[in-house]
Amino acid sequence: MRLNKPAVALATATLMTLAACGGGTSTGKDPGNPATGKIEGGAAGSGKDPEAAAPAAIPDGAQEGGTLTVTTVNVPSTLDPTQAYYTDSTAILSDLVTRSLTQYTYRDGEMVLIPDMATDLGRPNEDNTEWTFTLRDGLKYEDGADVKAEDVAYAIKRSFAIEELPDGPTYQTTFFLDGDKYKGPFQDKGEYAGVVVDGNDITIKMRRPFTDMDYYASFPAFTAIPEAKDDPATYGKHPLATGPYKFADYKPGSSLTLVKNENWDPDTDPGRIQMVDGWQFKFGQDSAKLENVIINDTGSAQTSLTYDNISASGYRAISDDADRLVTGTSPCTYMWYLDMTKITDLKVRQAIGYAYPYRAAWKAGGEIEGVTRVPGTSILPPGTAGRKDYDPLGIGGVDTDAAKAKELLAEAGEENYEIKFFFASDDALSVAAKDQIVKGLEAGGFKATPIASTLETIRTDRTDYDADINVRSSGWCSDWPSGGSWFPAQWAAELVGLEGMPNPANFKEADMTAEQDRILDELTPEEATVAWGEFDETMQTKYYPAVVTGYSGSALIHGSKVGGMENDNVRGMPTFAQMFITG
Amino acid sequence: MGIRPTELVDSTPDEPDEPDEPKVTSQDVAGRSPTKIALDRLRSDRIAMACLGIVVLFVLIAIFAPLLTRLFGVELDAGDPVTDTKFDSFPAIGPPDSGFTWAAPFGLEPGTGNDLLAEWFYGARTSLGVATFSTVVATMLGIVIGLVAGFSRGWMDKAISFVIDVFLSLPFILVALSMAPIIVSRFGNQPDRLQFVQLGALLFVLSVFGWMTLARLIRGEVLSLREREFVDAARVIGVPTRSILFKELLPNLIAPIVVSISLGLPAFVTAEAGLAYLGIGAVGIPSWGQTVNAAVGYFNTYPLFLYAPVVGICLLVIALNLLGDAVRDAFDPKTRR
Secondary structure, eight states: OBOSOOOOSSIIIIIHHHOOOOOSOOOOOOTTSHHHHOOOOOOTTOEEOTTOOSSOOOOTTOBSOOEEEEEOSOOOSOOOTTTOOBHHHHHHIIIIIOOOSEEEEEETTEEEEEESSBSSSOEEOTTSSEEEEEBOSSOBOTTSOBOOHHHHHHHHHHTTOTTTSTTSOOHHHHHBTTTTTOOOTTTOOSOOTTEEEETTEEEEEBSSOOTTHHHHTTSGGGSOOOGGGOOTTTGGGSOOOOSSEEEEEEETTTEEEEEEOTTOOGGGOSSOOOOSSEEEEEOSOOHHHHHHHHHHTOGGGGGEEOOSOOOHHHHHHHGGGGGGEEEEEEEEEEEEEEOTTTOOOHHHHHHHHHHOOHHHHHHHTTOOBTTTEEOOOSSSOTTOBTOOOOOSSSSTTTOOOHHHHHHHHHHHTOTTOEEEEEEETTOHHHHHHHHHHHHHHHHTTOEEEEEEEOTTTHHHHHTOTTSSOSEEEEEEEOSSSBGGGTHHHHSOGGGTTOTTOSSTTOOOOHHHHHHHHHHHHHSOHHHHHHHHHHHHHHHHHHTOOEEEEEEEEEEEEBOTTEESOOEETTTTEEOGGGOEEOO | OOOOOOOOOOOOOOOOOOOOOOOOSOSOOOOOOHHHHHHHHHHTOHHHHHHHHHHHHHHHHHHTHHHHHHHTTOOTTOOOHHHHBOTTSOBSSSTTTSOOOTTSTTOBOTTTOOBHHHHHHHHHHHHHHHHHHHHHHHHHHHHHHHHHHHHSOTHHHHHHHHHHHHHHHSOHHHHHHHHHHHHHHHHTTOHHHHHHHHHHHHHHHHHHTTSHHHHHHHHHHHHHHTTSHHHHHHHHTTOOHHHIIIIIIGGGGHHHHHHHHHHHHHHHHHHHHHHHHTTOSOTTSOOHHHHHHHHGGGTTTOHHHHHHHHHHHHHHHHHHHHHHHHHHHHHOTTOOO
16 A cells, blocks of 8 residues: 655655554553654554454443544545555545445454444355355435445456556456456446356456455545445546444545444444544645644534644653554555666675664664664565565664675675655755755665655656656565565566556566466465565565665654544554544 | 835935135134044944844854854854664753853754854854955946946936836745745755855845945935036036046035945845845855754754854844944934934
């Protein structure tokens, strides 16, 4: 899944100010030192409970009424369920507005996959090439109309319309039947053979085994959309609600007001509650201001929260009041993607890994080690099933070793190798982190050439194949807790050359491609899980196409009357579905 | 935040130098030029002198910034985040967690661990340097354009007045804000040049938007001066126009120019800080405005970080403003004390 805003100058600098990638276990205690501040990796939603019963239990201390206010510096680009792929837009839609076939719910520090509109988590056939979901009875849209299985089938077909509705998740094109040919209901008027509806049953057919369909069915793209009411250009302004809240007023770019959806029946929903009267989202706010308002906790700030990570200054200010701080790990990895077409020598790539000033760049970029940034070396973040903890450089992802970098460069005969990367010259933290990275690289025998960009343009600049840079700083978040949502999504050879640069390292090695195909097509789910962990290690050891610059942690704050706020460690967002106002 | 350096009272020009009338009294009267009178008045103004002292102090700080940093044993941009800051990015020594230390009298910057005293010294240098340069350029432009506009009649005057109006109507902040991304995209891939181009652009914007008021003022003065007898006389005996402008007219305009400069300086200091706060200006060069920008988030937890540059800007601007007011009073012949 994409980070809230992929506008990443230097992973260190901008990512965390813009993106909230949260985590699992809520410790939120003793931010006194890095040792205790460090959090165990959450399981990132690896648990499943197909038996979860509706209605969801009302938490203790929950009161009815009131409005929760969510302020954030981020601006979701779209709230169309098919297009929602950023962590914030999926959380807002899935938790509050549009129900999907499956959903996650928070239980004791973990996110558990439970049924939503479907009665269970889907029934695959023997080789995972057919998945059948059965829709519950009594589901209604906000206008009182019944939700039909055909509407879900239509929503699935709609997700193939990538041209009309870009930027959404695209696993359906890889796994679903005819996914490479079918172009969605707007271009292909005929039937789509991949989805079959029979009464309340929806059967999805695959072209290659897809073991993670139950996870994938939790995306907002697997909601119900009535074909008659769909206009792809405007549906995102008011998606029909099936969940506990509906759109009352949406001003793209600035605010979203949600009010109770009277047609939502708690007896059909095992995961959501409807305690507050409404939600008020304010987008594009000033980050320092919103942070101070929530920290000061007076008046309406008591029922406010944010999903932006707290700044170093705010972290200290809130540490006296630690129960208003929610921390945890999250399934996002920050990386320096090394352009394989430009930096062709493995030794040079490894030298970059040795020279990168991990701690210095994090601190200068406003990160708090162990809280908002957790050191690590595997591409798969903690909590991913089958993850293998390995250390290709032997420096633990923190201990910069300039001497070793120089040695490798000398061996490769590439002294003074030039590293070019973007930074946002209008962001003080980005500039400060850039200064540290330049210092670190130069100490390691490189020539560092930071190229100025701006916060507004850095995202498009970075995904430009012709940009005169050889390193790209960005990151990736799990869509579900298995390597299957990592490597085919960012490290597949077929992605090289595609619009938006989905494979930021231009990684294209024949043996790794063959291995990916083998894992996807030949292995059972259990074998595949382990194989992805091995794949991670093999790729990083043999090719080292990316410097892992740590995993995101989250540190989110809320007002004193906000209840039920935990970390949704699948998205790194607050658990909106189960939040309420306390007395 | 416009740069309107002058808000002069409508001062009539001083009488041009004319031969002294023969004195009837036998009393000794020292011949004193208007400038000398003004300076004497200024000298007796205690507030003005105190402000002058502060300004001189800042000028010395700006000039000797490298020496001062060495004297205090601090260094610019020498922070190492790993050793100089704690795990949550707050400084490892000095405020806010520990008391005052001579190792870092103004504390360290959170995150980077850079010394704030060094930043402050060099910030003064940037502030005064930018303000002085812009004032000089803007004043030159204003004088020349004002003189030419006032002295030439007909189409030339109209054309120049039109240009002045155009520049006055351009939204200063908008131009400055839109220039920053253009420069970044144009020179972003040349990091060595970018810094100079950004500084140059800042100076350019400040200068180009700072001359109009003075030009208008001077044009007005010249309009009335050029009808005087001494100008006619000069013209009759064939003095070239350039000499009339710079030898005959300019000396009579010293008062408004001095006042304009003295009020323009603080305006430019404020403008530089304001633009730096908005992210326009030379990235990578220490600047009070940029420090303020970085420190706003630390208002609660590390106030010294914010106070040092704010106090610097306030002191300098207040001193310059009061000094400017005193200069205006001193040069204004209508002021009687």
